[in-house]
């Protein structure tokens with residue numbers, strides 16, 4: 001079942017009931033009806049052009065169905081033909097994070113717009129936010145909150161780690177009133193996975209008034225997020241990572257508690273385009289099957305996102321299967337790294353993401369020695385992004401169709417090409433450096449980490 005190709009998802013005519021444009025509920029039949037729209041006459045001949053395998057932590061590979069949906073002629077954003085796509089995209093978004101009451105906001109913009117939405121709508125100037133920081137994206141989230149006047153206290157984890165429950169408890173017991181606790185679920189700079197369930201439950205126990213903001217841009221649809229059960233108030237996402245669509249759509253889900261906070265704020269909402277008071281009636285209208293206008297939605301992107309959600313939620317591969325497939329792929333990549341003698345950036349298996357890996361380079365190699373070699377062989381990975389160590393590690397994304405559709409063979413290809421490229425890079429360093437020749441180093445397959453303990457002089461030479 002798991003191995004069945006996801007491409008078959010839309011081709012089950014017997015499942016397709018009559019089309020209904022006015023439905024306002026999440027009845028599966030209504031959602032299934034939308035699938036009919038995907039099976040376009042031209043789809044059977046559409047195939048995306050050959051390209052390098054994109055395995056960075058977003059944007060990621062997209063399926064032909066998703067790309068085809070993006071390539072359809074634009075529909076009028078208030079036309080009856082478009083409204084069902086938007087309505088279903090909103091309904092399906094709830095399912096990805098297991099919420100029945102959360103309110104999705106689908107707004108043109110990148111993942112970053114989610115931070116602005118949260119800060120502009122939920123924080124008033126001078127209010128305090130506790131932020132659990134495990135990398136680059138934690139820094140940026142904090143910067144964004146501060147830009148709107150928040151007073152941000154941070155628990156800054158060491159590189160490769162996340163905040164512990166004890167640290168969170170200590171901060172929450174210190175007597176300060178926090179409007180919100182914010183964290184990056186998967187910090188894309190380090191591949192560290194935070195324990196979202198623990199954080200949500202700890203906040204509920206010790207500071208029940210506080211809102212919980214989860215930056216899920218790099219975790220939504222690749223890691224489990226139980227919005228309702230885990231006491232989460234906002235999930236911030238974007239179309240181009242685990243959600244499997246092209247970049248450009250900000251996907252945010254807000255709890256009813258968060259919407260109440262917007263209603264009761266004293267200071268005006270610190271934004272126009274990002275104002276939930278302006279967007280909420282729009283989202284409600286589309287879900288109810290009626291047109292509304294505030295700012296033009298990215299109609300093609302909504303269709304592409306809708307196509308991807310349909311594959312994520314209505315194919316033979318269930319959402320739970322999908323999470324397992326991400327775990328399996330992560331395990332394979334980690335094992336390959338181990339076989340090559342390489343160490344992971346996350347220090348703890350339990351805190352390691354399943355949708356991407358951050359792996360230290362062998363001693364003596366920098367990002368520029370390795371990443372372009374993979375690219376030449378048709379595999380696009382990327383270097384580090386954390387300011388402290390960015391030239392010492394590389395990152396591979398393994399999300400979406402790359403891990404779900406095993407017939408693509410993407411993970412095998414990544415592992416093979418990574419191995420070859422590292423071997424070549426080390427060979428060429430050996431040739432270039434007499435020091436390396438005399439010591440026989442560096443090699444992988446033996447202790448190569450941490451590179452930071454290599455003498456500075458040796459590092460400078462390399």
Ligand SMILES: *Cc1c(COP(=O)(O)O)cnc(C)c1O
Nearest residue numbers: 110111112137186188217218238
């Ligand atoms: C990518 C990412 C962002 C920013 O998203 P953009 O679409 O690049 O604006 C924010 N947070 C996390 C965790 C991310 O991985």
